[in-house]
Amino acid sequence: MAEYAAILFSMILVNNFVLVKFLGICPFLGVSKRLDSAAGMGAAVTLVMVLATMVAWPTQQVLNAWGLEYLQTIAFIIVIATLVQLLEMVLKRFLPPLYDSLGVYLPLITTNCAVLGVAILSIDEGYSYLEALVAALGAGLGFLLAMVLFSGVRRRVEEAEPPQVFRGMPITLVAAAIVALSFMGFSGVVDHLFGV
């Protein structure tokens, strides 16, 4: 149990996908202006990450069995694109309320490097199926946490008056740097907590 908790919390805090591994920067900077859209995007990414890992991990086993490991990138991206398309159709048909809140973000997620990243990462780390799913959940929650926190910071930044050349993207990146700095404080915490 402890190792699952260690994987989960290290993915959320220590190896935060956005602030430490730099995966999913585009939505992080693009959709974090308002709290509701930040939370919606975060929830959609979490859902897709877990589903993608659920499908990608067995796919890798099939590739391994046939000695086709080098097709990993192509296979994963096709699997993820198909999955997102299916998810969109299923949500639209059976869960319209959920589709209304998450649907707009789904098409953007196919080309989100965080989703492909978590699928490849759990293979590289040699995780078991369950460990891979926990890692995907942790990565998604970490992304959600970073999005929600940053949308709060962002509101203050929008009201500030930085030097003219810093307006817009540059000051947003500097603010992100400070948020990333605060996440560095977590390194080591998880190792000590769970003694892994």
Added chain:
Amino acid sequence: MAKRSSSPVAAPAMRKRDTFSAGLLVENPVLRQMLGLCPMLAVSTAVLNGVGMGIATTFVLTCSGIAVSLLRNVIPSSVRIPAFITIIASFVTLVMMAVEAYLPALDEALGIYLPLIVVNCIVLGRAEVFASKHSPGQAAIDGLGMGLGFTGALVVMSAIRELLGAGTLLGVQVLPDFVEPMLVMVTPAGGFAVLGFLIALSVWFEQRSARPAIGDASPADFKAESALEDASESPCASCPMGCQNTGKEA
């Protein structure tokens, strides 16, 4: 909006040299269009990694540009995005196999970011915006220009981070011993900060030269803001799909 209007609309009149130099400076994918920020931030801790990543991305951009352009009349528009992604993934696989075989140290350093070239916003963006509407020759030049623009920005940024963070350049000690390296520069926080300052610097240079960019006359500071504005309207500035499929606020 400024950034998108320039290349496709002005395309027929655009000469090859302009196509090439657009990617290098005026429409630099990283500093002007805010694309491909993930690899930019992730691998810029050492110059050598930056160069390797830049060359790999340039190769993928150029080759996928040519392939997409050759197939542009064959691929039905409804399935073009999956088709583009598959083409791009094939070239990324080629690059991965080559790097793994001949440069294992670089493979180790770039790790997961090498396969992630597939989802680099720049590559899919150029396939959709440029290569699918132009001849193979033009697409190749555009890919080369954009790739070298990306490489240039990446090298400048990784040089700054390596010099300040480790006191070295290309692994060779440059700063004298008594200068304490600023470790924060090689951490993720330093990455965000350096990129912020680089973009601010590029805005400042553009303002000083006060030269209107190709295709529009808006001043630079306005452009930087409008790029951000764009990014928030269509969540991922990168994603050619998002802008069309999501009419709703996102």
